[in-house]
Amino acid sequence: MPTNWVPLPDGLTTPARELAQELRSLKDARGWTLADLGSRTHYARSSWERWLNGKRLVTRSALANLARAAEVDEAPLLGLWERAAGGAGPAEPAVPVPAEPPAAAATPPVPSQLPPDAPDFTGRTAEVERLAGALTATAGGPGSPAVATVTGGGGLGKTTLAVHAAHLVAHRFPDGRLYVDLRGADANPRHPADVLAAFLRDLGVPPREVPDDLEGRTARFRSEVSGRRLLILLDNARDTAQIRPLLPAAAGCAVLSTSRGRLSGLPGAHRLDLDLLPVQDARRLLASILGAERAAAEPAAVSAVTAGCAGLPLALRIAGARLAERPTWSIAGFAARLADRRRTLDELSVSDLAIRASFDLSYRYLLQAAASTGRVRRVDAAQVFRTAALVPASSFGTQEVAALSGAPAADVEAALDHLVDIHLLVGLEPGRYAFHDLIWSYAWERLEDAVPGAERDAAVRRLLYWYTRAADAAMVVIDPTPSSLPEPAPEPGVGEPPRFSAPEEAVAWFDQHAEALSAAVDAATGCGRADLAALIAIRMMAYAMTDLTFDWRGCLERALVVARQSGDISAEAWTVHRLGVCHGVWERSESCLARLQEALALHRRAGDGVGEAVALGNLASLYSQIRQGDRAIECGERALALWAGFPPEMGIKKSTPHVAIADVHLDGGRFEQAVVHYRRALDSLGTTRSSYTRAVALNNLGDAYRGLDRFEEAVASIEESLEVSTGAGIQYLQGDSLHTLGRTFHHFGRADSARDCFRQAMEIFEELGFQPGLARVRDNLARLDPAPPDAAAPNLPEPA
Known part of the structure; x- marks a missing residue:
């Protein structure tokens, strides 16, 4: 609809009048309002009002912008402009515009809205440098602002870091620094349209000129900041959808955003995923709040409080503030209060700061995000978050949480990955996760609030049953010792255990789960599955053979207490049996003998022929080790006789008495x-x-071949042994094989090769703290003469 134009002033020159009429016609043809003209040309609507009504001559650049926006040829318009400005056309006197005396151009406001910088900001040097560099980097194009994001969980100091970095580069943005808290973790986050309205007013746009809709406000905002150098800090964003309308389209601008979510989908953004504060920086921050003198008086306690705060800057500030306002408190006393994981969150609260409140925001965000998106998850992520706190270890996998939840592993993994995205969990590797220490305490609180004790016990029973089956699958691959223990009663809703194709895979699984398995032995009685304690401990002994640093004695003795309390003779027998075997590995002959004899008697009492045969084979091994050959052969032959009465598939255990007799x-x-x-x-x-x-x-x-002076066969057999033990990760057997190989080389006069083998064996035994092996290697090293090089040794063929 054509505009009802006011008449142009009488004093206009002909070219000026023609130009104004062309501008009016172009505006009407496009159906634009004055606000549209302003947003499309980056000039204020008040300027267009004067130009269209002939009060002032439009500027050349504004006219060129209009032509581009209207997609018309700018040459005729610019020709008119040249004539109207006096540069061409017929000579006629220029008539001044009689409207009003020239007014000085209004100076646009320069907002300076950054929050105050933290005066005691500590550490994060590399992160600050990365952000400063990203914000001041040359943009990729004329319409590409610099964008950087800082993401991480609650309490990590995202806002503090962003504000600090923003202040450092503020001088590079002379046209203003805008700031807004987007309240992304709140129930009602800020709407981009409301944020833009505030930004436009801050940039000098009169309220009546602020467009009504989001699209119009975004366009006007981008017009207003075009040609300016502005820094915009968008704090606590919910997601990229909230951020995108707030991004300028000008290379001179920079945007820095913080969020608890990942903020994926911002092309060209420099992403910084904030981690925990390093220990030294954490100590420095705490000391800066306490005061150097007080911190220096209790250095060990400062370290303990730092550890209790687990690298979270917010927790450190709260702890420091509590101690600072209580100068009579000892730091050590406060550290002791923090050490109780069930009251840690209560201690980390002061004034309007509380670590629990910070975690509450993330937890509420978790609940609200699911409701607001309308996405239907097969497994509730909040439930998974709570349930995962039941895993008795510092890290855990998808299948463990699936067992706890009684849900399919694929659905549980999707929920776990979502928790990583919002920084309530740490993703260690695909399918493997961990809690931050303080977030575990928070998850446990939510678990106790939401889940009755009976349901928690049922979840733990499912987990322990899964551990039992998985440990059994791993044990069979490492050392398939026949067992007469009955299969445990199943728990409903537990998925299949993992499958292992090689010993090294099984050992790696035990490495990951050793902490949890050991703790599961203690948890079995409390949840009503005492029978699983011995089963888990016994299966773990296959792993104990591969890692002598594992606390096998503590694990087995705790399981033995449970077995005796429950009156399970078979479980007691096998637990005592395994204790004896482990003492034997460490060459504690008296303890080994006592435990194996006790186990033999228990197996017989339980009528367990398999257990009796295994115990006799292990006794034969012990007697051969302590050089009681007659008893070794007697036990070995009795074991072989018993095995002859069992099915052929159990004949693998004939290997143990045969080795003892050999x-x-x-x-x-x-x-x-x-x-x-x-x-x-x-x-x-x-x-x-x-x-x-x-x-x-x-x-x-191989040692027997050495005795027969069969060099090639000796070395080949020992090297094959080394390959087997290395593949299975049985370190102390690797050391034994290297020691035997060294003795073989020494026997055949190859002193240098022998010395290399002995030194490798010593490194392994030293790492394990395996004193019997170290003693043997040192003895053989001492026997090595400063022999001539291997080249002077007898001319023997090298092993294949």
């Missing part, structure tokens, strides 16, 4: 007989995975 012959110098029994041991193993017994048999077979 060891007796080896110790007595009867090398040919030793070879026969080692071969029988290996034959009984067949193709089964029994890494431990296979590695021992191959190692000792």
Whole structure:
């Protein structure tokens, strides 16, 4: 609809009148309002009002912008402008515009809205440098502002860091610094349209000229900031959808945003995912609040409080503030209060600051995000967050939480990944997660509030049953020792255990879950599944053979207490049996003998022929180790006789008595007989995975070949043993094989090669703290003469 124009002033020149009429026609043809003209040309609507009504001559640049916005040829318009300005056309006197005397151009306001910088800002040097560099970097194009994001969980100091970095570069943005708290974690986050209305007013746009809709406000905002150098800090954003309308389209501007979410989908943004404050920086921050003198008086307590705050700057500030306002408190006393995980969050509260309140925002965001998006998750992420606190370890996997939840692993993993996205969990690797220490305390509180004790116990029972089955699957791959223990009663809703194709995979699984499995032994009685304590502990002993630093004694003895309390003779027998085996590995002969004899009696009392046969085989091994050959052979032959009465598939355990009998012959110098029994041991193993017994048999077979002066066969057998033990991760057997290989090289006059093997073995035994092995290696190193180089040794073929 054409505009009802006022008449143009009488004194206009002909070119000026023609130009004004062309501008009016172009505006009407496009159906634009004065506000539209302003947003499309980046000139104020008040200026267009004067130009269209002939009060002033439009500027050349405004006219060019109009032509581009209207998509018309600018040449005729600029020709008119040249004539109207006096640069061309017929000579006629210029008539001044009689409207009003020239007014000085209004100076646009320069907002300076950044919050105050923290005077005690500590650490984060690399992060500050990254942000400062990102905000002042040359943009990728004329319409590309610099954009940086800082993301992380509650209490990490995102806002403090962003404000600090913004103040450092503020001088690079002389046209203003805008700030807004978007309240992304609140129930009612700020709407971008409301934020833009405030920004426009702050930039000098009269309220009546602020467009009514989001699209119009975004366009006007981008017009207003065009050609300016502005820094915009968008704090506590909910997601990228909230941020996008607030981004300028000008290379001279920079945007810095913080959020608890990932803020994916911002092209070209420099992303900084904030981590915990390093220990040294955390100590410095706490000391700066306490005062150097007070902190120096209790350095150990300062370290303890720092550890209790677990690297969260907000927690450190709260702890420091509480101590600062209580100068008579000892730092050590406060550290002791923090150490109680069930009251830590209560201690970390002062004035209007509370670490629990910070976590509340993230938790509410979790609940609200699901409701607001309308997405239907098969597993409630809030429930997964609470339930995961039941895992008795510092890290956990998808399948553990799936067992706790009684839900499909794929659905649980989607919920866990969502928790990582909003920084309520830490993603360690695909399918593996961890709580921050203080967030675990918060998750436990939410669990106790929302889930009755009976439901928590049911969840733990499912988890322990899954641990039992998974440990069994891993044990069978490492050392498939037959067991007469009954299969545990199943728990409903528990998925399949993992499958392992090689010993190293099983050992890696035990490495990841050792902490949880050990704690599960203690948890079994409390949740009503005492029978699982012994099963888990016994299965873990396959892992104890691979990692001598594991607390096998504590784990088994705790399980033994449970077995005796429950009156389970079979579980008691196998637990005592495993204690004896572990004492044997450490060559504690008296303890080993006492436990194995006790286990043998218990197996017989329980009528357990399998347990009796295994115990006799292990006793044979012990007797051969302490050089009681007659007893070793007696026990070994009794074990073999018992195994003859069992199904063929259980014959793999014939390998243990065969190795014990062979060891007796080896110790007595009867090398040919030793070879026969080692071969029988290996034959009984067949193709089964029994890494431990296979590695021992191959190692000792090589030693027998050494005694027979069969160099190639000796080295080949020992090296095969080393390969088996290395593949299974059984470190102390690796050391034994290297030691035997060194003895073999020494026997054949290859001192340098022997010395290399002994030194490698010593490194392994030192790492494990395995004193018996260290003593043997040192003894053999001492026997090495400063022999001539290997080149002077007898001319023997090298092993293949």
